[in-house]
Amino acid sequence: xxxxxxxxxxxxxxxxxxxxxxxxxxxxxxxxxxxxxxxxxxxxxxxxxxxxxxxxxxxxxxxxxxxxxxxxxxxxxxxxxxxxxxxxxxxxxxxxxxxxxxxxxxxxxxxxxxxxxxxxxxxxxxxxxxxxxxxxxxxxxxxxxxxxxxxxxxxxxxxxxxxxxxxxxxxxxxxxxxxxxxxxxxxxxxxxxxxxxxxxxxxxxxxxxxxxxxxxxxxxxxxxxxxxxxxxxxxxxxxxxxxxxxxxxxxxxxxxxxxxxxxxxxxxxxxxxxxxxxxxxxxxxxxxxxxxxxxxxxxxxxxxxxxxxxxxxxxxxxxxxxxxxxxxxxxxxxxxxxxxxxxxxxxxxxxxxxxxxxxxxxxxxxxxxxxxxxxxxxxxxxxxxxxxxxxxxxxxxxxxxxxxxxxxxxxxxxxxxxxxxxxxxxxxxxxxxxxxxxxxxxxxxxxxxxxxxxxxxxxxxxxxxxxxxxxxxxxxxxxxxxxxxxxxxx
Numbered sequence: 027x028x029x030x031x032x033x034x035x036x037x038x039x040x041x042x043x044x045x046x047x048x049x050x051x052x053x054x055x056x057x058x059x060x061x062x063x064x065x066x067x068x069x070x071x072x073x074x075x076x077x078x079x080x081x082x083x084x085x086x087x088x089x090x091x092x093x094x095x096x097x098x099x100x101x102x103x104x105x106x107x108x109x110x111x112x113x114x115x116x117x118x119x120x121x122x123x124x125x126x127x128x129x130x131x132x133x134x135x136x137x138x139x140x141x142x143x144x145x146x147x148x149x150x151x152x153x154x155x156x157x158x159x160x161x162x163x164x165x166x167x168x169x170x171x172x173x174x175x176x177x178x179x180x181x182x183x184x185x186x187x188x189x190x191x192x193x194x195x196x197x198x199x200x201x202x203x204x205x206x207x208x209x210x211x212x213x214x215x216x217x218x219x220x221x222x223x224x225x226x227x228x229x230x231x232x233x234x235x236x237x238x239x240x241x242x243x244x245x246x247x248x249x250x251x252x253x254x255x256x257x258x259x260x261x262x263x264x265x266x267x268x269x270x271x272x273x274x275x276x277x278x279x280x281x282x283x284x285x286x287x288x289x290x291x292x293x294x295x296x297x298x299x300x301x302x303x304x305x306x307x308x309x310x311x312x313x314x315x316x317x318x319x320x321x322x323x324x325x326x327x328x329x330x331x332x333x334x335x336x337x338x339x340x341x342x343x344x345x346x347x348x349x350x351x352x353x354x355x356x357x358x359x360x361x362x363x364x365x366x367x368x369x370x371x372x373x374x375x376x377x378x379x380x381x382x383x384x385x386x387x388x389x390x391x392x393x394x395x396x397x398x399x400x401x402x403x404x405x406x407x408x409x410x411x412x413x414x415x416x417x418x419x420x421x422x423x424x425x426x427x428x429x430x431x432x433x434x435x436x437x438x439x440x441x442x443x444x445x446x447x448x449x450x451x452x453x454x455x456x457x458x459x460x461x462x463x464x465x466x467x468x469x470x471x472x473x474x475x476x477x478x479x480x481x482x483x484x485x486x487x488x489x490x491x492x493x494x495x496x497x498x499x500x501x502x503x504x505x506x507x508x509x510x511x512x513x514x515x516x
Contacts, residue, residue, distance in 0.1 A: 054151035055511050057386065059452065062138050062148055065385060067293040069403060072396035074139070074293045074381075077227040080301035082234065083288040087309030089233040090284025090371035093240050093364035096320050096340065099176075099280055104333035107274035108265040109325040112318060114274035115281070119314040121478055122282040124471030125438040126310045127461045128445040130303035133289040134458035135448070137298030140382030141289040141375070142441045147386070149447040150440070156505055158440050159383050160497035164433030164490075166376035167410065169283050170215060171418035172430055173368045175200065178210030180361040183341045187355030200420050211418035218370040219411035222377065225400050226294050229374060236367035243360020244316055246353075247340055248323050254347030255326035265330070276481035280431045281317060284368065285310045286438075290375040303459035373414065377406045387513065388505035432482050432490045439475035442468040 067074040078086075100111070107114045132145045140147070143162055147155035178199075182192045192198070199205025221229045264271060288305040292298045320340075328343045341361065345354040377393075381403050384393035393406040446465045448455070461467050506512065 052506065052512065053153040056149065056151050057144075057147045057155075057511060059136055059148045059455070062136055062140075062144055066138050069381065069385065069394045069396035070391055072398040072401060074396065075226065075401040076294055076296050078230055078291055078295045078301075079297075080305055082230040083291055083295055083301055083305035084309050085234045085237050086230065086291055086371050086374070087285050087288040087305055088312060089237045089367040090287035090375060091282060091309065091313045091368075092237070092244075092316060093173075093361070093368050096244065096281070096317060099277060100321065100324065101333050101339040103274040103277045104325060104330050104339075106266060106270045106277065108262065108270065108330040109260045110264040110271045111274055111278070111325060111330075112321050113264075114271050114278050115314075115317045115321050117271070117275040118279045118282055118478070119310075119317070121275075121279060121435075121471070121474040122285060122310060122314075122438075124467055124474060125441060126285055126306055128438075128442045128468050128471055129286050129289055130306045130459045131445055131457055131461050132441065132448070133292060133302035133306060134299050135455060137292040137295065137302055138382060139290055139293045139378040141286060141292075141379055142437050142444070143379055144382055145444045145448075146440050149444040149451065152388075152505075152509060152511065153501070154440065156388060156501045157494065157497065158437050159379060159388070160494065160501075161433040161437040161440075162379050163376070164493055165283060165430055165437060166372050166379060167414055168417065168433070169280070169430040170218075170369055170372050170376065170414040171211070171421060172280070173365055173372065174211035174214050174414070174418035175208060175421075177214045177362065177365040177369065178208055180341065180358045180365065181210050183358035184355060184362055187351050187358060200418075208419040212415040214366055214369050215373065215411055215415035215418060217366065218373050219407060219415075221370055222374055222407050222411075223400070223402060223404060225402055226291070226374075229370060233367050233371055236363050236370070239360055240364030240367060241316070243357055243364060244320055246360070247344060247357055248319055250353055251323045251327040251340075251343050251347050254328075254343070255323065257326075259326050259329050272478075272481045276431060276435075276478045279435060279478055282310070282313070283430060283434050284372055284375075285313065287371050287375045290378040293378075299458045373407075373411060376414075377403055377410050380406055380410065385510075387508045387510040388501070429486060429489050429493075432479055432486050433493070435475045435479045436490075439472050439479075442471040442475070 067076070103114060104111045129142070136145055136148055138144045140159070141162065143155055143159035146158040178193070182198060186192050193210060195204050196206045197209045200208045221232050285306060288302055288309065292302060295301055324340065324343055327347055333339055341354045341358045344357050345351060380389060380393040383389045384391060384406070392409070393403065395403060395405055397404045445461055445468045449464060
């Protein structure tokens with residue numbers, strides 16, 4: 027529920043941190059909420075600018091979410107679940123909903139750019155915060171690369187339909203997928219970087235236009251593909267059983283990555299306590315409704331076995347249903363814009379999370395240096411963009427999507443726990459949104475995240491374990507000694 031007229035969190039007395047002592051105490055040191063909020067927007071050499079209202083924040087979350095699963099990952103999930111992929115979308119959406127409730131409460135209470143990293147720092151201590159931040163790097167940074175891979179598929183569809191040419195496989199696919207270097211994936215990341223360097227307000231305007239285009243493209247698909255629905259395509263509805271539905275749901279959770287993107291704009295929102303919770307919940311409702319509608323039409327218009335290996339499935343369906351290339355070209359054009367907006371907004375979120383971690387001293391200072399004229403962390407944006415672009419050009423889509431899902435689910439699980447901890451440690455703190463039936467709903471959200479993590483393949487867990495091991499090495503070698511809380515204790 028929303029609570030109007032709540033005072034800013036900074037009016038509360040700060041909680042006490044664990045006393046300075048041994049290694050255990052240092053790992054558990056917490057950053058008070060008041061300090062997190064007071065430092066909002068402050069960077070090295072400049073400050074972020076508060077320029078976004080609720081509409082822009084909602085569009086950021088929709089821009090970061092809508093398009094990924096439908097335009098790219100649907101072809102990966104349908105072979106696992108069959109027509110029951112609709113149920114998989116619902117399961118993934120419910121998992122996201124419980125976590126979204128927790129995000130909404132914390133975003134209104136701790137309106138800063140660090141998202142779940144900052145929430146963990148205020149509630150569970152520095153080590154857990156680092157682990158959460160490291161998972162967010164996997165969520166945002168790697169998902170940029172994964173989405174960029176799919177962008178090249180639709181770009182080829184568009185070029186083929188309009189000019190009769192395509193980018194050679196050697197330059198349109200990564201190693202392992204029949205290519206040498208995915209040039210389109212690199213280009214879309216660099217294009218997003220150019221928008222972000224222009225400023226947050228300008229990027230938000232461009233994203234709003236792109237979101238309108240992607241919604242129009244999906245509505246067009248539903249209207250055209252509906253004429254091709256055959257009842258027989260829905261049977262058998264669950265050919266691979268509940269295990270297939272669960273596995274597809276875990277993969278499709280990748281489609282919901284991004285609803286929390288508004289929380290990374292906490293230091294650039296005009297009224298973050300009021301607008302962030304509303305933007306998070308509204309964006310998730312819109313995205314879930316569109317996902318389920320498009321999935322229902324898609325599996326009705328094309329037999330589920332024909333989805334295998336397709337990263338541009340919707341364009342193929344349009345071509346099959348109409349027998350004409352023109353409709354597929356229109357959808358491909360919409361997908362090119364749609365996926366570009368996902369890259370733009372998710373890349374934005376990644377830079378702001380690293381901004382918050384850098385300001386806390388856990389990563390190098392270069393990531394929190396703000397350009398005085400544009401109010402943009404320029405070096406941060408360039409470094410992250412180049413990293414994600416090269417990753418997109420060299421790694422196949424399926425591996426990227428699953429690795430992103432497990433990192434996201436782990437971070438979401440921590441957010442649900444953070445709500446419970448903050449309710450107990452700071453019960454009187456003003457909250458502009460409260461998770462109903464707490465702690466029951468956060469515990470359900472936590473359990474659903476663990477369940478979906480358990481549905482992912484063993485190799486994904488191995489990759490995640492290696493990623494976390496690297497992160498812990500970096501923390502103990504750098505962050506533990508250089509964090510601003512550590513230097514304040516000396």
